[in-house]
Amino acid sequence: MTEPARSKPGGRPHGLLVAAVRSASPRALANLVRRIGDFADAEDALQEALVAAATQWPRDGIPAEPAGWLTTVALRRWSDAVRAGAARRERERRAALLEAAPPGRPPDDGADGDADDTLSLYLLCCHPALRRSAQLALTLRVMGGLTTREIARALLVPEATVAQRISRAKATLRSLGRAEQFPHPDAADLPQRVAVVLEVLGVVHTEAHSPTGGDAITRPLLAVEALRLARELLARTPDHAPWRGEVMGWSRSSC
Numbered sequence: 001m002t003e004p005a006r007s008k009p010g011g012r013p014h015g016l017l018v019a020a021v022r023s024a025s026p027r028a029l030a031n032l033v034r035r036i037g038d039f040a041d042a043e044d045a046l047q048e049a050l051v052a053a054a055t056q057w058p059r060d061g062i063p064a065e066p067a068g069w070l071t072t073v074a075l076r077r078w079s080d081a082v083r084a085g086a087a088r089r090e091r092e093r094r095a096a097l098l099e100a101a102p103p104g105r106p107p108d109d110g111a112d113g114d115a116d117d118t119l120s121l122y123l124l125c126c127h128p129a130l131r132r133s134a135q136l137a138l139t140l141r142v143m144g145g146l147t148t149r150e151i152a153r154a155l156l157v158p159e160a161t162v163a164q165r166i167s168r169a170k171a172t173l174r175s176l177g178r179a180e181q182f183p184h185p186d187a188a189d190l191p192q193r194v195a196v197v198l199e200v201l202g203v204v205h206t207e208a209h210s211p212t213g214g215d216a217i218t219r220p221l222l223a224v225e226a227l228r229l230a231r232e233l234l235a236r237t238p239d240h241a242p243w244r245g246e247v248m249g250w251s252r253s254s255c
Contacts, residue, residue: 015216016062017057017058017062019221020057020062020066021050021053021066022145022221022222023066023067023145023221023225024066024067024069024070025046025050025067025070025145026118026121026142026143026144026145026225027067027118028046028049028066028067028068028070028071028074029042029043029046029121029142029143030118030120030121030143031067031071032045032046032071032074032075032078033121033124034120035071035075036075036078039124039170039173039174040170040173040174041078042074042078043142043170044078045074045075045077045078045081046070046074048073048074048077048078049069049070049071049073049074049077050070052073052077053066053069053070053073118143118229118232119197119229119232119233119236121142121143122139122143122197122200122229123190123193123194123197124173125138125139125142125143125169126139126192126193126196126197127172127173127176127193128189128192128193129172129173129176130169130172130173132192132196133155133165134165134166134168134169134172135169135193135196136155136196136199136200136203137151137155137162137165137166137169138165138166138169138170139196139197139200140154140200140203140204141162141166142166143200144200144203144204144222145222146203146204146207147212148162148163148166149212149213150207150212150213151203153212154203154206154207155203191241191242191243194233194237194243194247195243197229197233198243198246198247198250201226201229201230201250204222204223204225204226205222205223205226207219207222208220208221208222208223208226209223226250227250227251230247230250230251231251233247233250233251234247234248234250234251
């Protein structure tokens with residue numbers, strides 16, 4: 001795999017690095033879920049890539065395509081783990097003379113820069129198997145990029161409650177099994193999922209213009225991402241959909 005070109009190194013300010021990670025992580029996670037097919041495995045692979053980014057980006061510079069870089073590195077780490085697991089199982093098979101479990105399928109080569117599954121993963125996080133409060137907390141954390149503290153402030157609940165909701169939501173998605181991890185939403189539950197996505201966009205937009213912490217007065221990248229997702233949602237919304245008017249209002253809002 002070939003990593004995307006990167007900007008020149010030179011002591012990038014910490015704020016720029018954090019902003020790049022926050023902006024790129026949701027898109028990278030969406031790509032990984034589509035390629036790997038399992039939410040938990042994709043998230044674990046992304047965490048490995050973020051650890052690598054924390055070391056390499058301050059030294060070498062922020063890549064020209066941060067999401068592509070994270071996806072590529074995460075896929076490489078996941079592929080290595082799959083191969084290591086297959087080798088371990090083979091050793092166990094030989095030792096116990098048992099049939100080996102089939103190894104996991106290898107990932108596609110490289111990151112697909114043209115595909116953006118971010119909106120699809122927003123809708124996935126709003127899975128009907130989760131309570132609405134869990135849908136909201138999980139989507140804000142995984143896709144919105146907000147911290148547990150920021151989510152707690154927005155939802156007016158304790159941080160421990162938010163953390164518990166996110167943990168349980170991930171466990172529920174994991175228990176659904178690989179086949180159910182990344183489905184196209186049914187027409188029957190799509191309105192409810194869209195309603196949660198719109199609520200998420202509202203919380204993200206508020207955090208962008210009134211940050212919970214830090215020295216910045218605003219967080220423009222969050223506002224831009226919320227606007228981008230609203231426009232993507234509008235592009236996928238049928239003309240007859242009852243929520244089209246609200247989505248249209250979001251897509252025309254100012255950053």
